[in-house]
Amino acid sequence: MEGLSFIVGVIGNVISVLVFLCPVPGAYLVATVNGFGILAEAVYVVLFLIYxxxxxxxxxxxxxxxxxxxxxxxxxxxxxxxxxxxxxxxxxxxxxxxxxxxxxxx
Missing domain, CATH: 1.10.287 (Helix Hairpins)
Structure with a gap:
């Protein structure tokens, strides 16, 4: 299980680095990434507020x-x-x- 956690962590790091490069291809990619981020953070806040x-x-x-x-x-x-x-x-x-x-x- 520790190996899987490490692999997922590495994938997460690669994706995080790529997020910083998303402005290079154009505005639609930036909007998509930021829109997903807004949705994910809103879910986190709502779950926190519920519990x-x-x-x-x-x-x-x-x-x-x-x-x-x-x-x-x-x-x-x-x-x-x-x-x-x-x-x-x-x-x-x-x-x-x-x-x-x-x-x-x-």
Whole structure:
């Protein structure tokens, strides 16, 4: 069983490296990978919220509201009101690259 775990781990590492290369072929591949990531993370959060104690669910709900909804709202407002054209695209790219880099496998 340990051998299977190692093989699956190696496959996961290869796939993780390839995720960072997905912007090279085009926007559709990036959207597909990110869309799947959103779906997977949403399932994780929902499962956590189902099984977590009430106090932890409330705390997590507040954090999700502040970080996910609040950050998205602020990003949309700032980029729509203060930036335009290529500058807007670059700013959104940097805002998305920061959290993505933080979640990269170590």
């Amino acid at each position: 977590a104690p009430r106090k932890m669910r409330v705390k997590t709900g507040i954090l999700v509201g502040i970080l996910d909804v609040g950050f998205l709202g602020a990003a949309v407002l700032v980029t729509r009101l203060a930036l335009e054209g290529e500058t807007r695209i670059d700013a959104i790219g940097f805002m998305c690259a920061g959290p993505s880099s933080c979640m990269a496998p170590l």
